[in-house]
Structures are given as C-alpha cells and as structure tokens.
Amino acid sequence: MIYVDDERCTGCGTCVDVCPVGAIQLVDGVARIDQEECVECEICLSACPETAILSVSDGVLVEQETITPAKTSSQALAEKTSRAIKVAPWLGAALAFVGREVLPRLATHFLNSLGPVDNQSITGGGGGISTKSSNRRRRLRRRQGRH
DSSP states (O other): OEEEOTTTOOOOOHHHHHOSSOOEEEETTEEEEOTTTOOOOOHHHHHOTTOOEEEEETTEEEOOOOOOOOOOHHHHHHHHHHHHHHHHHHHHHHHHHIIIIIHHHHHHHHHHHHOOOOHHHHHTSSOOSOTHHHHHHHHHHHHTTOO
16 A cells, blocks of 8 residues: 655655556645555655655555656756856867967978978879969978078
C-alpha cells in the first residue's frame, strides 16, 4: 500500500504527473492516492522530491531511498553554456592573438624556407601564375633586411 505523509507533502504535483493510472490527485494542496485505482507501481515514490510518498508492505514501512534525480538535457546544456560563456572571452582573445601574431610569422618562415621559386618552370613556360606572390616575398625580405 502506498500513502502520502501529509506533513512532508508540499503539493508540488510531481507525483500526479508521473502516475501512469491517474490514481493521485491534489486535494487542498496535498496529494491524495485513490487506493482502488493505484496499481502500486511505486513510480511516484522515486518522483517525489520531498520523499512524502511512502510504501507499506505487509505492515512494515518501506523507507524510500533518497535518489538524486539525473540531470535533464536542459540542465546539462545550461551547465555547458555557462562554462562556454566563461571560456569564450579567453578563447576569443587567444585566437585573435594567434591570428595577429603567430600565423603571419609562420607564413613568413614557411615562404622563406621555400627559397626562390621559378614561376616559368612550374607552369611550363609562359606565365599562368600571378607575380603577386613573388612580389610579396620580395617585400617581406626587404622588411627583414634581406635583398
């Protein structure tokens, strides 16, 4: 038999929502169980946040174990979002620094390590590749003090 401890019940209605047979109703702000409709599935026991619903088996009160409810997907998403909000300014600053300082230096180093490139040997003769890239390399070398 399942019954409600009136002193613990806050009338939140969680048990009413989870009862598969509709045996629980709120009366005057307190849950009431219709014993004729109740099939004693005990889903309401684990759903009650106040542990106000109890089970009696063969005259012995069966205490409900306090079960911490699993986080819902919206709670998990809220936690991830709050972590992302805390990390976002730091991450944005780090990416801006890398884009502004590190990548140009890596590109310069990479271009200098290639050495001079003969555009005619790559294209097989007459043009096809813009001279913008070779002009850019010359400008970079001049800035670095090399001619």
